[in-house]
Amino acid sequence: MSSNGxxxxxxxxxxxxxxxxxxxGVSLEVKRxxxxxxxxxxxxxxxxxxxxxxHLEKIDGGRIEVNGHLIGYREQNGxxxxxxxxxxxxxxxxxxxxxxxxxxxxxxTALENVIEAPVQVRGVPKxxxxxxxxxxxxxxxxxxxxxxxxxxxxxxxxxxVAIARALAMRPALMLFDEPTSALDPEVIGExxxxxxxxxxxxxxxxxxxxxxxxxxxxxxxxxxxxDGRIIEEGTPEHFFREPREERTKQFLSKILV
Amino acid sequence: MLxxxxxxxxxxxxFHPDHVFVLALWRTIYISVAAQVFGVLLGLIAALxxxxxxxxxxxLSGLYVLVFRGTPVIVQIFFVYFGANLLFGFNLIxxxxxxxxxxxxxxxxxxxxxxxINEGAYMREIIRAGIDAIDRGQMEAARSLGMHYxxxxxxxxxPQAARVIVPPLGNEFNNMxxxxxxxxxxxxxxxxxxxxxxxxxxxxPVEYFTAVAFWYLVLTTIWSVIQAQIExxxxxxxxxxxxxxxxRVFQAWAPVAAWGRGxx
Numbered sequence: 001m002s003s004n005g006x007x008x009x010x011x012x013x014x015x016x017x018x019x020x021x022x023x024x025g026v027s028l029e030v031k032r033x034x035x036x037x038x039x040x041x042x043x044x045x046x047x048x049x050x051x052x053x054x055h056l057e058k059i060d061g062g063r064i065e066v067n068g069h070l071i072g073y074r075e076q077n078g079x080x081x082x083x084x085x086x087x088x089x090x091x092x093x094x095x096x097x098x099x100x101x102x103x104x105x106x107x108x109t110a111l112e113n114v115i116e117a118p119v120q121v122r123g124v125p126k127x128x129x130x131x132x133x134x135x136x137x138x139x140x141x142x143x144x145x146x147x148x149x150x151x152x153x154x155x156x157x158x159x160x161v162a163i164a165r166a167l168a169m170r171p172a173l174m175l176f177d178e179p180t181s182a183l184d185p186e187v188i189g190e191x192x193x194x195x196x197x198x199x200x201x202x203x204x205x206x207x208x209x210x211x212x213x214x215x216x217x218x219x220x221x222x223x224x225x226x227d228g229r230i231i232e233e234g235t236p237e238h239f240f241r242e243p244r245e246e247r248t249k250q251f252l253s254k255i256l257v
Numbered sequence: 258m259l260x261x262x263x264x265x266x267x268x269x270x271x272f273h274p275d276h277v278f279v280l281a282l283w284r285t286i287y288i289s290v291a292a293q294v295f296g297v298l299l300g301l302i303a304a305l306x307x308x309x310x311x312x313x314x315x316x317l318s319g320l321y322v323l324v325f326r327g328t329p330v331i332v333q334i335f336f337v338y339f340g341a342n343l344l345f346g347f348n349l350i351x352x353x354x355x356x357x358x359x360x361x362x363x364x365x366x367x368x369x370x371x372x373x374i375n376e377g378a379y380m381r382e383i384i385r386a387g388i389d390a391i392d393r394g395q396m397e398a399a400r401s402l403g404m405h406y407x408x409x410x411x412x413x414x415x416p417q418a419a420r421v422i423v424p425p426l427g428n429e430f431n432n433m434x435x436x437x438x439x440x441x442x443x444x445x446x447x448x449x450x451x452x453x454x455x456x457x458x459x460x461x462p463v464e465y466f467t468a469v470a471f472w473y474l475v476l477t478t479i480w481s482v483i484q485a486q487i488e489x490x491x492x493x494x495x496x497x498x499x500x501x502x503x504x505r506v507f508q509a510w511a512p513v514a515a516w517g518r519g520x521x
Contacts, residue, residue, distance in 0.1 A: 054401055086405050093403025103398035107416050117402035120412060162398075169402060 014061030040225035096166030156187025270468035281451035292372035300380025368440030387418035
């Protein structure tokens with residue numbers, strides 16, 4: 001647990017791709033056990049933001065801390081210098097990430113996908129890792145698919161394996177990058193159910209999503225991003241009843257059909 | 258003036274190969290295999306250098322491909338075998354190379370070195386294309402789990418790239434079996450060299466070269482069966498049915514079958 005009580009705190013994060021400024025000073029703090037949904041139109045910078053938390057993107061300004069540790073950089077004489085590859089890898093191991101396109105390893109079975117990082121990165125004995133992986137696959141409802149390759153799983157099943165794979169590292173924080181956007185409508189529910197359960201168990205989560213139903217049921221807080229900034233923040237109820245900004249109202253009217 | 262084709266020579270070369278011939282056949286095999294193995298290793302190193310953050314390594318990798326893909330193998334073979342002696346006055350390649358467990362004739366050793374270096378340049382391009390073919394999300398997912406670059410490369414990216422690499426790699430080895438005949442010109446008596454020597458003493462080129470062509474065909478056919486086997490192993494998770502041994506032999510002869518169908 002960090003000194004300031006936040007699992008994740010981002011301060012004035014800036015990011016540009018060439019001349020395009022994607023993040024124009026984003027600040028967000030997430031407490032232990034909190035579930036925060038990030039919504040906003042495409043191109044608003046929400047995916048870039050959570051990729052920065054995982055240091056999959058370098059940042060051009062500001063700072064991000066997870067569990068009180070600066071992510072991707074170390075401080076030297078008041079300047080931020082990019083950290084060594086190995087220590088960035090160590091930090092990433094503490095943060096789980098679930099991708100829009102699952103990114104399961106196609107040459108490994110569901111079980112092998114889940115045990116890969118614990119065994120290779122943490123050096124967990126294989127038998128112990130397998131036990132833990134079987135437990136995780138049971139939790140996401142896929143105990144019977146343990147020896148199946150991703151190519152033979154549906155999108156919803158693949159995404160649930162991907163969640164189990166991220167959980168296997170026992171992360172302090174889980175990031176979800178539009179986890180249901182690439183899924184067929186009929187399997188979205190099964191993924192959201194797993195995520196809701198995770199939220200109930202007290203996992204700290206930041207979820208980029210357009211699923212307002214999920215936000216209403218599971219989120220403690222919703223953050224609306226537009227044009228590289230957070231423009232509105234509040235409880236899910238706030239967003240359903242009385243969104244303040246015109247831009248938010250517009251956006252919600254489009255996704256809440 | 259058409260001299261009579263002496264079938265008995267062909268017959269004898271194919272069905273009753275003598276000891277000298279078997280030794281030549283063996284040389285072709287081990288030289289090709291060794292050169293291919295080291296070629297793949299060199300290609301892998303060069304492909305990884307090309308993706309390095311350190312620019313001199315990238316430049317070196319580029320120069321390597323430029324030079325060794327851009328000049329004839331036979332010239333490279335001559336340079337490796339005679340080059341150091343003629344330029345600097347010392348022998349780079351010893352008369353016999355001693356590897357403890359076994360000894361290797363200096364010329365054969367030079368041949369392996371030259372063919373490996375040449376092959377590495379082609380393999381770099383093949384391996385690079387294989388790595389590029391893997392979705393970037395794979396590297397990202399691996400790193401998001403806390404794997405560092407080398408671990409992610411070794412465990413996640415390269416095993417997947419291997420599937421893309423094996424078919425063209427098979428082609429390369431097929432070529433290697435035949436290209437290795439060039440080292441006859443630095444005095445290694447391999448398959449082609451053996452035929453060359455026999456013909457020069459008997460003046461029966463057609464018989465001996467037909468026989469040697471047959472043996473190259475045997476080698477390449479065996480190889481295509483092995484290659485099909487490897488490809489099947491690698492894609493076991495993707496395909497369901499696997500072809501039988503007989504079908505694989507037939508597949509290797511598919512061009513002949515296609516030609517037969519076309520003629521009808």
